[in-house]
Amino acid sequence: MSLLIKGGQVLDPINKRNGIFDVLIADGKIREIAPEISRELAYEVIDADGKLVVPGLVDMHVHLREPGREDEETIESGTFSAAKGGFTSVACMPNTEPPLDKGPLIEFVKEKALKVGSANVFPIGCVTKGRDGAELAEMAELYSAGAVAFSDDGNSIMRSEVMRRALEYSKIFNAPIIVHEEDKELAADGSMNEGYVSTRLGLKGIPKAAEEVMVARDIVLAQLTGGRLHIAHVTSAGSVDMIRDAKKKGIKVTAEVTPHHLVLTDEAVDGFDTNTKVSPPLRTSKDIEALIEGLKDGTIDTIATDHAPHTREEKETEYDIAPPGMIGLETAFPLVMTYLVRKGHLTVEEVISKMTIEPARILRLDKGTLTIGADADIAIIDPEKEVTLDVKNFASKSRNSPFHGWRLQGIIYMTILSGRVVYRS
Amino acid sequence: MRWKRKDLMGLEELEPWEIELVLDTAEACKGIFSRDIKKLPTLRGKTMVNIFYEPSTRTRTSFEVAGKWMSADVINVSVNTSSVRKGESLRDTLKTIQAVGADVVAIRHSAAGVPHMLGKMLDISVINAGDGAHEHPTQGLLDLLTIREKKGSFEGLKVAIVGDISHSRVAKSNIWGLKKLGAEVTVIGPSTLIPFGIEDMGVKVSYDLDEVIHEVDVVNVLRLQLERQRKGLFPTVREYSKLYGINRDRLKRAKEDLLILHPGPANLGIEITQDACDDPRAAITEQVTNGVAVRMAVLYLVLGGVSDNELIN
Numbered sequence: 111m112s113l114l115i116k117g118g119q120v121l122d123p124i125n126k127r128n129g130i131f132d133v134l135i136a137d138g139k140i141r142e143i144a145p146e147i148s149r150e151l152a153y154e155v156i157d158a159d160g161k162l163v164v165p166g167l168v169d170m171h172v173h174l175r176e177p178g179r180e181d182e183e184t185i186e187s188g189t190f191s192a193a194k195g196g197f198t199s200v201a202c203m204p205n206t207e208p209p210l211d212k213g214p215l216i217e218f219v220k221e222k223a224l225k226v227g228s229a230n231v232f233p234i235g236c237v238t239k240g241r242d243g244a245e246l247a248e249m250a251e252l253y254s255a256g257a258v259a260f261s262d263d264g265n266s267i268m269r270s271e272v273m274r275r276a277l278e279y280s281k282i283f284n285a286p287i288i289v290h291e292e293d294k295e296l297a298a299d300g301s302m303n304e305g306y307v308s309t310r311l312g313l314k315g316i317p318k319a320a321e322e323v324m325v326a327r328d329i330v331l332a333q334l335t336g337g338r339l340h341i342a343h344v345t346s347a348g349s350v351d352m353i354r355d356a357k358k359k360g361i362k363v364t365a366e367v368t369p370h371h372l373v374l375t376d377e378a379v380d381g382f383d384t385n386t387k388v389s390p391p392l393r394t395s396k397d398i399e400a401l402i403e404g405l406k407d408g409t410i411d412t413i414a415t416d417h418a419p420h421t422r423e424e425k426e427t428e429y430d431i432a433p434p435g436m437i438g439l440e441t442a443f444p445l446v447m448t449y450l451v452r453k454g455h456l457t458v459e460e461v462i463s464k465m466t467i468e469p470a471r472i473l474r475l476d477k478g479t480l481t482i483g484a485d486a487d488i489a490i491i492d493p494e495k496e497v498t499l500d501v502k503n504f505a506s507k508s509r510n511s512p513f514h515g516w517r518l519q520g521i522i523y524m525t526i527l528s529g530r531v532v533y534r535s
Numbered sequence: 536m537r538w539k540r541k542d543l544m545g546l547e548e549l550e551p552w553e554i555e556l557v558l559d560t561a562e563a564c565k566g567i568f569s570r571d572i573k574k575l576p577t578l579r580g581k582t583m584v585n586i587f588y589e590p591s592t593r594t595r596t597s598f599e600v601a602g603k604w605m606s607a608d609v610i611n612v613s614v615n616t617s618s619v620r621k622g623e624s625l626r627d628t629l630k631t632i633q634a635v636g637a638d639v640v641a642i643r644h645s646a647a648g649v650p651h652m653l654g655k656m657l658d659i660s661v662i663n664a665g666d667g668a669h670e671h672p673t674q675g676l677l678d679l680l681t682i683r684e685k686k687g688s689f690e691g692l693k694v695a696i697v698g699d700i701s702h703s704r705v706a707k708s709n710i711w712g713l714k715k716l717g718a719e720v721t722v723i724g725p726s727t728l729i730p731f732g733i734e735d736m737g738v739k740v741s742y743d744l745d746e747v748i749h750e751v752d753v754v755n756v757l758r759l760q761l762e763r764q765r766k767g768l769f770p771t772v773r774e775y776s777k778l779y780g781i782n783r784d785r786l787k788r789a790k791e792d793l794l795i796l797h798p799g800p801a802n803l804g805i806e807i808t809q810d811a812c813d814d815p816r817a818a819i820t821e822q823v824t825n826g827v828a829v830r831m832a833v834l835y836l837v838l839g840g841v842s843d844n845e846l847i848n
Contacts, residue, residue, distance in 0.1 A: 306732030310547070312647035312669025312704060315731065382648030427625055428646035430667070 111153055112136040113529060118158025118490060122165060122480040123463035133163055135486040138529035143480065158490055161523055164462045165478045166198025166229075166487030170259075170469040171288075171342055171366060171414035172439065174200075174231070177218065178207025183419040183507050185219065186226040188439070191417070191506040193228040193533040195439040196489035196522040199470070199477045200417075201232040204241070205263040211236035211247040213255035220256050228525075228532040230487070232258045232473060237276045237287060241265050244272065246279060253283045258473045259340065261288035264389060266324055268294055273328060277337025286340040286364065286472060289328055291349070292390055296320035301430045303376040303391040311379060313429060316391050318346040325349045329356045332363055340472055341365040343416050345390045347400030354409040364472050366414040367401050369445040370436060370512075378512060384425045385512040388416075389434035402455050405464065412468040413461070415442045419508030437506045441499060441513045443491070447520030458493070486529040489522060497521045538836040542654040542661045545670035546711035554712055558680050560832035560840075561825065567604070568824065577835060578607035584637040586612045586628055587664070588644040593799055593823070594664055594674070598641045601830035610635055625649065629656060639838055641830075642666075660837040668702045673833060674798055675708025677826040679716065681818050682753055684825075685794045689716035695747055696738075697723045697779055698757030698806055701730040701768075705798045709755060710736050721747055724757075724779060727768045744779050749788045755796040756781050759806045772805055781807040786814055794818060 113135040120131040120143060132147040133140065149155050169192065175183040183191075192200050202219065204210030210219065216233045223231035235252030239245050241262045249260060260280055267273045267289065276287050297320040302308050304315025325341060329352055332339040344350060344365050356363045368388075375394050378386045386392060404410040418435025425432055446465070450456045456464075466478035477487060499516045501509040525533040536552055546554065567573055583602040587595050595611065602609040612631055632640050632653075639660040642650050647667030654661040665671040679689075686692055694713055700706045700722045713720050714737045721739040722729060729740055741747050748754070761772065769775050781795065795807075795817040803809050812819055 304731050306735045309701075309730040309732045310707075310736070312667045312707060314668075317731075382651050426652075428644070428652075429648045430646045 111529065112141070112151060113526070114147060114149060114152030114155045115158045115163055115488070115490065116149070116155055118161045118163035120163045120480065121459060121462055123459055124467045124479045125481060127480070128459060133480070133488070135526070135529045138486055140480055140482055140484050140486050143482065156490070156524065160492070160494070162458070162491040162493050164489050164491060165466040165480050166489050166525065166527065167196045167443065167465045168199040168469040168475065168478050169197045169415050169417070169439065169442070170201040170412060170473055172200045172202050172417040173205065173419065173435070174202040175206065175419055176222065177215070181507070182421055185222045185231065187505060187507045188417070188419070189223060189227040189229040189231060191437070191439040191504065193525045193527065194505045194522065196443050196491065196525055197229055197439060198487035198489070198525060198527050199230040199232065199475060201234050201258060201473055203261060203263040204234050204236045209236050209241045210234070210257070211239050211241070211252070213248070213251040216252055216255035216257050229527060230477070232256070232475065234259045234261050234288060236260065237262045237267060238272060243267050243269055246272070246276060249279055249283065253285060257285070258475065259286045259288050261290070261342070264290055266290055266292045266294060270327060270331065274331050274335060277331055277335040277339065281335070281337050284338065284474070286338040288340045288342050289324070290342050291321045291324035291328065292316070293320045293323050296323065299430070301387055301391070302379045303393050305376060305394060307376040307379060311382070313379070318348055318393065321346050321390055322348040322352070325352050329353070329361060329363060332356070333359070333361045336362065339363045343368050343371060343390060343414070344401065344404070344410060345371050345393045345397060347397045350400045350404040350409055354404065354407070357409060364411045365404070365409065366412045367405065367410050368414060368416045369438060369442045372398060372401055373445050373449050374512065382429045383512055384427065384429055384432035385436055385510045387429060387432050387434050388436055402450070405456060411464065411472060413442070413446060413464050414469065415439055419506055420510045421508060425510050435510065437504070437508050437511050440504050440506065441511060443522060444497060444499070444518035444520050445513070447493065448518045452519060486526055488526040490524040491520065492523040493520050495519070495521050538840070541837060542650070543672050543833050543837055544651055544654060544663050545672050546675045546708045546715070547670065549715070551715045554676070554679065554715060557676055557829065557832050557836065558683055560835060561676070561680050561828040564828045564831040568828070573604050575605050577840070578602070578605040578838060581607045581638040581838060582610065582636060583607045583834065584610045584612060584632055584635060584640045585664070586614065586631065586640060586642045588614050589665070591643055591665070594643065597823070597826040598664060598830050600827050601834055604827070605831055605834060607834070610637070625652060628653065632657065632659070639834060662833060662837065665704055667704065669704050670708045671704040672708050673826065673830050674705050675712045676833070677822055677829040678709055678755060678796055678798070679712045680825045680829055681796060681822050682794060684821070685818060686752060689713065689718040692718040692753065693721070693751045694718050694753040694755065695721050695723055695751040696755045696757065697744060697781065699728040699759055699763060700724050700733060701728045702760060702763065703757050706757060710738055714738070721751070723747060725769050725775065728763065744785065748785050749790070751793065752790065753794045753796065754781065754789070756807050758798060758800065759802055761802070776805050780805065781811045783808065783810050786811055786816070792816070796822060798822070
């Protein structure tokens with residue numbers, strides 16, 4: 111079975127390829143990339159004239175909710191949502207029920223994904239047993255079962271000694287500890303950024319300091335231990351500065367930012383749409399400037415969605431008790447294209463690099479490239495086409511997106527996983 | 536100009552003329568308070584539901600009286616919040632309102648934004664009777680009415696709001712209303728109870744009541760929620776009272792024509808002493824009366840009332 115993608119602009123950052131090429135796929139691998147490949151060689155020809163042909167996107171931060179919350183999302187629906195968003199590889203967080211703190215649970219996710227998935231799934235194992243921040247999980251077992259990183263996700267690891275040992279122990283596997291940075295006491299029961307808007311709306315605020323004190327501590331601990339620290343969804347200008355300094359000192363720290371923290375500010379909370387409630391919260395336009403600057407200069411390595419499905423019942427409730435999180439797999443690329451590329455902040459090459467090879471490098475995955483012989487994981491993008499987002503058309507089981515009705519430019523035309531078309535627009 | 540709003544959510548979104556319209560209408564309503572039979576036929580056949588997810592005697596009674604004096608059928612739903620599962624309240628509320636066929640609902644809730652969510656889901660009028668630390672528009676309006684009665688106008692008036700500004704919906708509604716009508720507002724309280732960015736609402740901030748008390752025309756004293764101390768926001772109630780309590784000594788240094796307001800119920804001896812409440816400059820009783828008038832006016836306007844004539848006759 112062979113597939114020929116004809117006449118598209120092939121963009122492959124790691125191989126520094128950017129030009130009009132044909133791409134021939136055979137046996138699930140990239141067979142050949144050349145200016146002109148004969149149609150005769152292919153079973154199916156995809157006309158990619160005017161389109162971008164890029165490595166399948168990699169998202170190192172999603173919640174697939176299985177096992178435990180299959181009403182919100184399943185591995186099947188979540189990976190199809192990924193495919194619709196142009197993602198061919200996702201790393202899923204272990205805050206499932208039960209949490210992924212044992213080898214067999216990691217194996218379950220991987221096997222289920224192989225059976226029903228429309229994307230490669232790379233599970234992330236827990237740092238501590240039960241994600242309760244007290245005792246380290248059996249990381250070696252998790253790692254050999256297929257965990258690519260460790261995280262307690264939404265639970266910040268408050269005990270500094272535990273965090274220190276986690277960073278040390280994970281060196282055995284050279285896998286990163288992914289941290290959600292939020293001091294639980296400073297954040298308390300806040301539900302949005304602390305600032306003028308929270309004052310105006312009467313909602314309890316979460317100061318940026320809640321994130322920044324943890325970023326500061328963990329950078330110090332990463333320096334002490336030499337362990338690999340990955341800071342999830344950075345939101346504040348102060349955090350960006352600290353990460354930049356840490357990188358200059360050679361501390362092993364990497365960082366991600368979500369599309370929603372790049373596009374929305376706390377002003378979006380006005381109106382009390384619970385889909386704007388996320389953790390960490392939406393910040394201010396000053397923070398967005400710093401985040402974009404961080405992306406440009408390499409302080410922030412990757413864009414990750416933190417795709418967090420919640421049911422309508424869960425979200426249709428009081429703002430202060432609604433669960434935080436929004437879905438992001440099907441909105442990420444058009445948002446990034448519209449708000450980073452069209453606005454001239456980043457080039458399309460830079461964006462593709464931050465959504466492919468960079469997350470693959472952090473998780474040491476053999477993904478995010480169009481190298482000859484690599485798995486044929488490919489996204490074909492229509493960069494000019496405009497779309498009005500409609501959550502009703504999403505593949506995700508959940509609908510919790512504040513971007514419903516937004517008009518954006520740049521859509522996923524087709525997604526190919528190991529040579530198989532998993533999504534066609 | 537005509538009132539067009541279906542709901543009353545807060546003073547932030549009101550135009551100055553809308554605020555004046557409510558106050559004028561409230562004044563007209565007060566015309567019947569001295570009558571033997573305090574009943575207007577205006578809302579006959581209309582059903583009003585009061586849903587209170589937080590204990591409140593004063594506001595709920597005030598809404599109830601306002602509705603009854605305008606001949607509406609009033610249904611009170613008091614919800615024991617301990618019996619409501621978290622997150623159940625919104626859907627339950629909707630069902631209740633739909634079941635009784637209400638025309639207007641006044642809702643009090645501990646979570647900011649609940650009236651707004653209801654307002655979006657329902658075609659009938661929703662009145663915010665206090666939502667979390669967000670707004671309490673009818674309280675703000677009754678304070679404005681009381682100030683207007685005593686002071687005549689707002690232009691250049693110096694108003695101090697004293698207490699826990701962070702958690703006070705009364706403070707927020709007062710600030711919006713007063714600023715829109717031209718008053719100067721200073722918020723006074725311990726720095727831990729002054730919220731981030733409050734200056735952007737156009738107010739001055741002071742931590743020192745004694746520096747300000749002698750120059751203000753109005754002091755609005757907020758009720759102190761005693762559990763704030765347990766959360767570590769100030770050291771002791773005693774120290775709070777020393778720094779921010781309205782008492783005889785402080786009133787001696789205040790203007791002779793100072794107006795003292797308190798939304799009630801007061802923690803006597805903490806944010807205000809009994810003799811300060813009894814001071815002739817205090818208008819705490821009038822506030823209660825004005826509360827009924829303002830709520831009558833709001834009910835009348837959101838249900839589509841047009842003119843003062845129609846209201847009184």
